[in-house]
Amino acid sequence: MINIHEVIETNNMIEHDNLDVRTITIGISLLDCAASTVKETCDRITEKILRIAGNLVKTGEDISKEYGIPIVNKRISITPIALVGASCCKTPADYVEIAKTLDAVAEKVGVNFLGGYSAVVSKGLTESDKLLIASIPEALACTNRICSSVNIGSTKTGINMDAVRLMGETIKETARMTAERDSLGCAKLVVLCNAPDDNPFMAGAFHGVTEADAIINVGVSGPGVVKCALEKVRGESFEVLCETIKKTAFKITRVGQLVAQEASRRLGIPFGIIDLSLAPTPAIGDSVADILCEIGLEKAGAPGTTAALALLNDQVKKGGVMASSYVGGLSGAFIPVSEDQGMIDAAECGALTIEKLEAMTCVCSVGLDMIAIPGSTPASTISGIIADEAAIGMINQKTTAVRIIPVEGKDVGDTVEFGGLLGYAPVMPVNQYSCEAFISRQGRIPAPIHSFKN
Amino acid sequence: MNRTIITVVGKDTVGIIAKVCTYMADHQINILDISQTIIQGFFNMMMIIDTSKMTVDYATMTDEITKLGESTGVQIKCQKEEIFDKMHRI
Numbered sequence: 001m002i003n004i005h006e007v008i009e010t011n012n013m014i015e016h017d018n019l020d021v022r023t024i025t026i027g028i029s030l031l032d033c034a035a036s037t038v039k040e041t042c043d044r045i046t047e048k049i050l051r052i053a054g055n056l057v058k059t060g061e062d063i064s065k066e067y068g069i070p071i072v073n074k075r076i077s078i079t080p081i082a083l084v085g086a087s088c089c090k091t092p093a094d095y096v097e098i099a100k101t102l103d104a105v106a107e108k109v110g111v112n113f114l115g116g117y118s119a120v121v122s123k124g125l126t127e128s129d130k131l132l133i134a135s136i137p138e139a140l141a142c143t144n145r146i147c148s149s150v151n152i153g154s155t156k157t158g159i160n161m162d163a164v165r166l167m168g169e170t171i172k173e174t175a176r177m178t179a180e181r182d183s184l185g186c187a188k189l190v191v192l193c194n195a196p197d198d199n200p201f202m203a204g205a206f207h208g209v210t211e212a213d214a215i216i217n218v219g220v221s222g223p224g225v226v227k228c229a230l231e232k233v234r235g236e237s238f239e240v241l242c243e244t245i246k247k248t249a250f251k252i253t254r255v256g257q258l259v260a261q262e263a264s265r266r267l268g269i270p271f272g273i274i275d276l277s278l279a280p281t282p283a284i285g286d287s288v289a290d291i292l293c294e295i296g297l298e299k300a301g302a303p304g305t306t307a308a309l310a311l312l313n314d315q316v317k318k319g320g321v322m323a324s325s326y327v328g329g330l331s332g333a334f335i336p337v338s339e340d341q342g343m344i345d346a347a348e349c350g351a352l353t354i355e356k357l358e359a360m361t362c363v364c365s366v367g368l369d370m371i372a373i374p375g376s377t378p379a380s381t382i383s384g385i386i387a388d389e390a391a392i393g394m395i396n397q398k399t400t401a402v403r404i405i406p407v408e409g410k411d412v413g414d415t416v417e418f419g420g421l422l423g424y425a426p427v428m429p430v431n432q433y434s435c436e437a438f439i440s441r442q443g444r445i446p447a448p449i450h451s452f453k454n
Numbered sequence: 455m456n457r458t459i460i461t462v463v464g465k466d467t468v469g470i471i472a473k474v475c476t477y478m479a480d481h482q483i484n485i486l487d488i489s490q491t492i493i494q495g496f497f498n499m500m501m502i503i504d505t506s507k508m509t510v511d512y513a514t515m516t517d518e519i520t521k522l523g524e525s526t527g528v529q530i531k532c533q534k535e536e537i538f539d540k541m542h543r544i
Contacts, residue, residue: 001487001502002459002502002535002538002539002542003489004489004490004491004498004500005491006538006541006542007459007461007500007538008461008493008498008500009542010537010538010541010542011461011463011531062513065513065516066512066513066516066533066534067533067534067536067537068531068532068533068537069533069537251541251542254540254541255537255540255541257540258536258537258540
């Protein structure tokens with residue numbers, strides 16, 4: 001039987017170390033909502049989302065209350081809209097109509113984000129994909145809860161450089177259209193390579209075509225718990241360090257597994273995966289950078305950061321995999337700058353640069369995340385940054401992403417406030433040399449060879 | 455059996471356990487185990503209860519128990535046992 005010390009340990013994690021379940025995300029296939037007119041498509045989408053996810057928020061709150069574990073977000077991911085709208089959308093404005101419908105239904109259900117205003121264009125762009133991408137700036141400017149993502153490459157297909165060029169321009173336009181809100185639209189837009197079909201975390205969540213009609217995916221969190229556990233093993237060997245991270249990751253993930261199973265049972269929707277990612281928030285003590293410091297770095301970004309992060313990421317996976325029957329999504333450690341107080345501090349004092357962040361993305365989940373850059377950065381430079389990240393993902397067979405905010409009217413030294421979970425960020429300097437001629441080339445980068453690994 | 459863990463944390467005062475136990479008895483909740491300890495001067499009590507014959511619904515019981523704690527100046531939490539089982543048992 002459970003003893004009092006185990007109960008106290010769990011409750012300390014929840015009350016003092018910010019242990020929570022970060023999100024319950026319902027993935028919903030909207031493929032059967034495609035119709036010949038925009039209006040009919042929108043009606044079908046509304047009906048289906050309300051029918052399947054209508055009880056999501058209430059169920060999440062019930063589970064949270066019964067187990068005494070906060071469930072921070074309830075969200076929805078949907079089939080990439082470029083597929084759903086292909087038959088009825090003839091202009092970008094048609095897609096914006098769908099975005100508004102999705103925003104309204106998200107508000108009605110009570111979820112804070114709905115992801116899947118997306119296109120998967122890793123090898124080529126259909127007319128529908130082009131229209132959807134053209135609609136992204138306006139769609140993000142006139143909605144509050146919609147998240148958009150575009151997958152521009154994969155290990156199997158190579159990198160679609162035409163899409164990379166297009167996304168550089170799209171990010172710039174999105175920044176311009178939401179200029180009065182510190183270019184907030186870009187915080188809801190992510191460009192991915194090797195995007196997983198079952199990611200529960202925003203902004204990159206969408207419900208892939210390989211998935212069932214509806215599925216429950218859960219994202220756990222708890223950087224604070226890992227940090228707190230590591231405080232007790234200061235100065236110990238790597239073996240002890242790794243064991244401690246593994247055990248903690250196991251415990252955190254088990255809570256996620258319990259919540260996922262309960263949510264699945266109560267909503268009558270199959271359980272998909274648990275995403276093991278350590279996802280920071282701007283709250284003090286809920287920081288991945290603080291874990292890196294606890295491992296032994298003065299600041300995140302110092303020499304040794306990539307190795308420490310690689311170790312952390314791997315141990316989180318090793319501990320978490322045993323705790324859950326199905327692990328998926330991104331799984332590892334997230335390193336968003338604006339959402340992590342330790343990262344913000346490191347960027348502000350100059351310890352952390354975009355180049356170091358790029359190196360860090362080689363060994364952890366996702367990529368350059370929530371980074372504010374000067375509004376004057378050219379579109380081609382943003383495309384260059386996207387291409388670099390995509391290349392890391394393509395060659396290393398991992399997911400990488402870019403969520404970067406060229407803040408209109410701001411420059412290095414300024415600070416940008418996004419508010420809430422999105423946090424705030426110092427504007428970071430970007431390499432000034434041009435890659436215009438590289439980005440102007442047409443076509444795609446071929447898929448890499450899978451032998452002769454070096 | 456539907457097991458739930460009640461935890462009481464706060465300054466030790468007369469009658470905490472009595473109040474919680476009275477509530478349990480009034481609502482047909484069986485107490486299976488009680489243990490307590492003092493950590494850094496704070497009174498920590500854990501009670502394992504069986505709610506299968508409970509005469510109120512779970513959410514009401516949680517709210518009422520929490521309020522009972524607030525009126526006594528201690529923090530009372532009510533959590534289903536699985537969360538601890540899952541975390542601490544393989």
